[in-house]
Amino acid sequence: MDPIKRYLPLVDDEEAFLAACDRPLPYAVRVNTIKTTVERAKAALDAEDIGYEQTDWNPEILRLTDGKAGTTWPYFHGWLHGQEEVSALPAIALDPQPGEKVWDTCAAPGSKSSQLSALMDDEGFVVANDNSLGRLSALRHNAERLGVTNVAVTNRDARNFSMKPFHFDHFDRTLVDAPCSCEGTVRKNPDVRDQWTMNHVKSVVGVQKGIIRRAIQATKPGGIVVYSTCTFAPEENEAVVTHALESEDCGVVEFDTPLETSPGVTEWEGEEYHPSVTKTQRVYPHQNDTGGFFCAKLKVGGTERRETAAEVGGDADETEVEA
Numbered sequence: 001m002d003p004i005k006r007y008l009p010l011v012d013d014e015e016a017f018l019a020a021c022d023r024p025l026p027y028a029v030r031v032n033t034i035k036t037t038v039e040r041a042k043a044a045l046d047a048e049d050i051g052y053e054q055t056d057w058n059p060e061i062l063r064l065t066d067g068k069a070g071t072t073w074p075y076f077h078g079w080l081h082g083q084e085e086v087s088a089l090p091a092i093a094l095d096p097q098p099g100e101k102v103w104d105t106c107a108a109p110g111s112k113s114s115q116l117s118a119l120m121d122d123e124g125f126v127v128a129n130d131n132s133l134g135r136l137s138a139l140r141h142n143a144e145r146l147g148v149t150n151v152a153v154t155n156r157d158a159r160n161f162s163m164k165p166f167h168f169d170h171f172d173r174t175l176v177d178a179p180c181s182c183e184g185t186v187r188k189n190p191d192v193r194d195q196w197t198m199n200h201v202k203s204v205v206g207v208q209k210g211i212i213r214r215a216i217q218a219t220k221p222g223g224i225v226v227y228s229t230c231t232f233a234p235e236e237n238e239a240v241v242t243h244a245l246e247s248e249d250c251g252v253v254e255f256d257t258p259l260e261t262s263p264g265v266t267e268w269e270g271e272e273y274h275p276s277v278t279k280t281q282r283v284y285p286h287q288n289d290t291g292g293f294f295c296a297k298l299k300v301g302g303t304e305r306r307e308t309a310a311e312v313g314g315d316a317d318e319t320e321v322e323a
């Protein structure tokens with residue numbers, strides 16, 4: 001089965017959705033404001049004769065019109081970072097402030113961690129965690145190239161992440177950019193169509209639920225947790241958010257994005273989800289000519305429900321799956 005067709009009942013324009021999924025993804029770079037400005041980065045691309053278009057929703061994201069920039073000096077010196085346009089959304093929704101303590105639970109290879117640092121003017125503290133040592137080596141390389149200095153790297157399973165090494169009990173904000181079945185990346189990686197299985201979806205859902213719960217527990221009351229994936233599967237999106245709402249002290253909050261998005265769905269294949277998941281946002285490839293994405297913003301507290309890390313361990317028994 002072509003997994004992309006599984007989601008036709010969810011989209012407003014089936015033909016445009018299928019056509020967009022078949023088109024190659026435009027190559028985009030994010031300007032690294034820790035090292036340069038958008039104007040200087042644009043001048044450097046002009047000097048290298050590399051064409052670009054500034055996206056209308058985020059001046060720091062440039063679509064390159066003729067090829068990649070990975071072998072050019074502005075890239076080598078960390079002025080630019082190759083990052084899919086729509087994947088800039090979760091860090092913007094998290095909205096970290098300079099000086100805050102931020103946990104990136106699934107951080108490698110570091111696109112969003114370095115974006116978080118840039119949004120924080122490289123001030124404060126970002127804990128970039130991932131359970132894959134190999135992928136963390138790419139993250140360290142990226143952090144070095146991009147001149148990020150407020151990041152500490154940890155190599156833990158986020159589901160039972162310990163706060164003991166830190167001198168504080170809670171983070172201000174936490175990002176869960178979860179491992180997922182990745183159909184939203186089909187324009188960049190058409191192989192996901194052949195690799196997709198329902199068994200993988202079922203196994204990764206257990207990991208996602210464990211990580212989102214630990215993220216909420218590790219974030220201060222009033223703090224923010226953003227949960228994102230690059231899958232269209234409601235099992236990995238709205239169902240995971242519903243699980244978090246039913247088991248932890250949190251609620252879904254609305255957030256602004258200049259991208260065209262669709263609200264989260266409240267029903268899928270006979271399952272009903274929490275009504276507030278309509279405040280989450282789905283991005284389909286045909287809406288903005290990007291990859292596919294899901295993003296939910298949660299505020300911690302307000303429900304008088306606070307459970308322990310040990311209880312989350314129940315979810316952590318599921319098979320461990322990497323993106």
Ligand SMILES: C[S@@+](CC[C@H](N)C(=O)[O-])C[C@H]1O[C@@H](n2cnc3c(N)ncnc32)[C@H](O)[C@@H]1O
Binds near residue numbers: 130177
């Ligand atoms: C979607 S990728 C993250 C991409 C990253 N946020 C970025 O922007 O560059 C998901 C990551 O989750 C990691 N992962 C999978 N299971 C995990 C777990 N139990 N704890 C921590 N990280 C995990 C994978 O190794 C993978 O790097």
